[in-house]
Every structure is written in C-alpha cells, then in structure tokens.
Amino acid sequence: MKQIDLMYQTMLAELGQRSLDAAWTADFPPEGRFTPVTVKDRRYWYFDIPDGKGGKMRRYVGPADDQEIAQRVETHKREKDDLRARRRMVSTLTREGGMVAPDAMSGDIVEALAAGGLFRLRGVLVGTVAFQTYAGILGVRLPSAALMTGDADFAQDYSISHEVEDTLPPILELLQSVDPTFRPVPHRSGAAASSAFVNGSGYRVEFLTSNRGSDDYLDQPAKMPALGGASADPLRFLDFLIRDPVRTMLLHKSGVPVTVPAPERYAVHKLIVASRRHTDGQGAVKRDKDIRQAELLFEALQQTRRASDLALVYNEAWERGPHWQEGIWAGAGMLSEEGRDRLRDSLRHGSIQIGEDITMPF
Structure with a gap:
C-alpha cells in the first residue's frame, strides 16, 4: 500500500x-x-x-x-x-496527492446536510463515503474498487438526538435542494415515519441510530428530534462504530468538514457486520465489500504504526460479550489468509504497546 x-x-x-x-x-x-x-x-x-x-x-x-x-x-x-x-x-x-473525492451526488448530499447543521448536531457520516476519507486520515492510497457506492449513510446517537434541543431544517427539503426527485422510502415495518430517501435514479440516503436495548426496536424506525423530520433505523453494534468519531475533510468542491468513525473502529465493525450479512444477492456483495474494506484498513493501520489503536478497540469489542465475539470470529474467518495474518500481527504488536492481553481465536 x-x-x-x-x-x-x-x-x-x-x-x-x-x-x-x-x-x-x-x-x-x-x-x-x-x-x-x-x-x-x-x-x-x-x-x-x-x-x-x-x-x-x-x-x-x-x-x-x-x-x-x-x-x-x-x-x-x-x-x-x-x-x-x-x-x-x-x-x-x-x-496529485492520491486522496479520494466522492462522486458528485454523494458530495452534494453531504455538503447540503453539513450546511444544514448535521455535524454540528453530532451526526456522523458512515459507510463507504466515510471510508473514502481514510486515505487522508491514514496517509495511504486506497484502491478505487473499494470506494464505489450508490448511497450515503448517516448516523446519530439516539440520546444525543433527544438531548440537543435543536434540529436540522426539514431533511426532505435539504435533499430536494440537491435533487428534486428525492422522496421518502416507506419503512419496511409499515410505519409512517421514514428513515431512508431515494431519488429518481435510485441513489439512497439512509439515517441510522444505535439500538437502545431489546431487539423489539430493530424493526421500528426511531424518532429522532434533531434530524429534521427523519427517523432512523436502530442497528446493533452501531454505538461502537460512532463512539469517539474524528473530524476530517470530504474532498468535494472547496472541501466539506465532516465527522466520521475512527478508522480502527470502522475496520472492527466491518468484521462484525460482514458476519451478519445474508449470503445471497446484494447481501453477499455487501459482505465481500465489508471484508475488503476491513482488510485494507488493517493493512493501513499496520503500515502507519497504529497497531495500538486497533488493539484497544478490538479489546473493547471482544469484551462486550459472546455475540460480539461470535461476530469477530466469523468475520475474521472471511478474511483472506494474508488479511488474517496481518490482523494477527497487528494485534500482537498492539497488545505489547498497550500492555493488555488480547484473545485472538483465529
């Protein structure tokens, strides 16, 4: 790399x-x-x-x-x-510098939501558009095949949305200022609230939040007072991803200041998410992309001497219990042999640096 x-x-x-x-x-x-x-x-x-x-x-x-x-x-x-x-x-x-610009639609959407106050209200850009910023954060060139996307995902912690006592302008209006064909997507639960929006060409914008406990919440959109009328899909493991996010730039137009997950959290989260994907259709495609992005970040973190950062968040995830351990185990099993070796080496070096033992069942 x-x-x-x-x-x-x-x-x-x-x-x-x-x-x-x-x-x-x-x-x-x-x-x-x-x-x-x-x-x-x-x-x-x-x-x-x-x-x-x-x-x-x-x-x-x-x-x-x-x-x-x-x-x-x-x-x-x-x-x-x-x-x-x-x-x-x-x-x-x-x-010239080897960093990554988003496609025009993704850039315009992030710019519009940033101007509306999303990141001021502690929203976090997640997904592949966030992954594109890691070239600049880590100082490495990332292959274009891992950077392609047809959607933009944003997350906000549930409690933050209810506590900030402020809100974005209407989300639909912000999106329609970029493309008038944006419309709400009916929620799969049949609820009137929408957590996703799509335009005439199929570009999808989705809002996510951390699950608040019981799996009963997973199939229902969560009300998010700070998101300008949008709801958000509660997802397990998302609280781990968006904890302690970092500020960086999306290289669109004159630059858009954004907040994204720390790359080491993104990498570990992708292992877990990949293990829970369906194995047919788009699920398999997304799973393969998850694993590819995780492998690239493990390589970049090793190369840029950030093994201790990876070790700390890996241990945090492992210590959260059996479901997390199962996800890490299954996701690591999907890595290439080279990817597993690189992850293992990084964690060994990282454990020495942080002075903690690390369980590596792979």
Whole structure:
C-alpha cells in the first residue's frame, strides 16, 4: 500500500482549518456577490445570490457608509479568493496527492446536510463515503474498487438526538435542494415515519441510530428530534462504530468538514457486520465489500504504526460479550489468509504497546 506524501497530508490539514474558518459564509455564501445600489442619492449594499434557475435573489444588507458592513464586504472578497484557493487545494489533493473525492451526488448530499447543521448536531457520516476519507486520515492510497457506492449513510446517537434541543431544517427539503426527485422510502415495518430517501435514479440516503436495548426496536424506525423530520433505523453494534468519531475533510468542491468513525473502529465493525450479512444477492456483495474494506484498513493501520489503536478497540469489542465475539470470529474467518495474518500481527504488536492481553481465536 503506497503512502501519501507528507506534503499532501499537511495540505489536507490546512484545508480543514481554512474550511472551518470560512463557516460564517452561511449568511453570505461565496457564490453570491455584494452589489452597491443607489436609492434617492444614497448608496446601499445588497447581496445577490443565484436562484438556480438562471436568475438571482437580492437581499438587503445596509447603508454603504456603515463601516461594519464595508468591512464585511471586504472580508467577503477575501473569502472568495480563499474559496478559489481551497478548490485548487482539493483538486491537487485528489489529482496529485492520491486522496479520494466522492462522486458528485454523494458530495452534494453531504455538503447540503453539513450546511444544514448535521455535524454540528453530532451526526456522523458512515459507510463507504466515510471510508473514502481514510486515505487522508491514514496517509495511504486506497484502491478505487473499494470506494464505489450508490448511497450515503448517516448516523446519530439516539440520546444525543433527544438531548440537543435543536434540529436540522426539514431533511426532505435539504435533499430536494440537491435533487428534486428525492422522496421518502416507506419503512419496511409499515410505519409512517421514514428513515431512508431515494431519488429518481435510485441513489439512497439512509439515517441510522444505535439500538437502545431489546431487539423489539430493530424493526421500528426511531424518532429522532434533531434530524429534521427523519427517523432512523436502530442497528446493533452501531454505538461502537460512532463512539469517539474524528473530524476530517470530504474532498468535494472547496472541501466539506465532516465527522466520521475512527478508522480502527470502522475496520472492527466491518468484521462484525460482514458476519451478519445474508449470503445471497446484494447481501453477499455487501459482505465481500465489508471484508475488503476491513482488510485494507488493517493493512493501513499496520503500515502507519497504529497497531495500538486497533488493539484497544478490538479489546473493547471482544469484551462486550459472546455475540460480539461470535461476530469477530466469523468475520475474521472471511478474511483472506494474508488479511488474517496481518490482523494477527497487528494485534500482537498492539497488545505489547498497550500492555493488555488480547484473545485472538483465529
């Protein structure tokens, strides 16, 4: 597995800082522009924003002689210059640096939900779109075959959604701002609430949450007050995946700050999930993809000297009990011989580093 040059890893970190610094542009987005207008011999600032239909929407800002507004206009000009610089950085990181850009639909959806506040409200991007960010996090090149997807998955802890006392704008409106053909998918339980949305070409957006205990909850959508009217499917093992997530950048347009699972948690979680997939149709395809992504992360974690991180989360999962151990055992059995050897070696080294014994029944 080829490593990404340190120069590009440093550029990714700078892109992340610049993108966070630019968050105030929600009121005056970079695609708009300030326009001076004279009314009865007095100049005022207005802000023109494209309406997506070839026209523009005009918003009143204030008098041109207001120094605070004048400063904001000047700052906006600098932000537009920085936006162009960030776009060039994203292009460099994906074309030359070996990092991964999402497909346009995935990028636009994540961007829209990020702008709506999903990550501010402690949502987590999961699934293959999250996996794409690990090239930058771990500093390694990932093969494209493991990066393809036709959906975007997001998770939020159930208790967090009920405690933050804030919410996204209506989810359907956010998705339809990307593609007007998005519609709710009827839940398999027959409940009126929807946890998934699909567009006219079959692209699927799904919301997930941690299961709260009994399996009785698994077939019912969970009400999520912070998700703008969307519910979420409760899944076992998801609490392990989204615990202690990390911040990084999705390399789309000028960069989108996102929160994703720690790569070592993603890898162990994929072992468990793979063991629970159906063995026919799409279940088999997804299982094979789970195993491939887990193997790639085990290799990357070993190569980047993060065996201790892997050992810690592996032990955490193993100590959660028999169902977890069965999942790890079965998932590890699906790895290639090379993949099992790499996992075994990483855990041995990691156990020495953390000073803990590790059970490896494979």
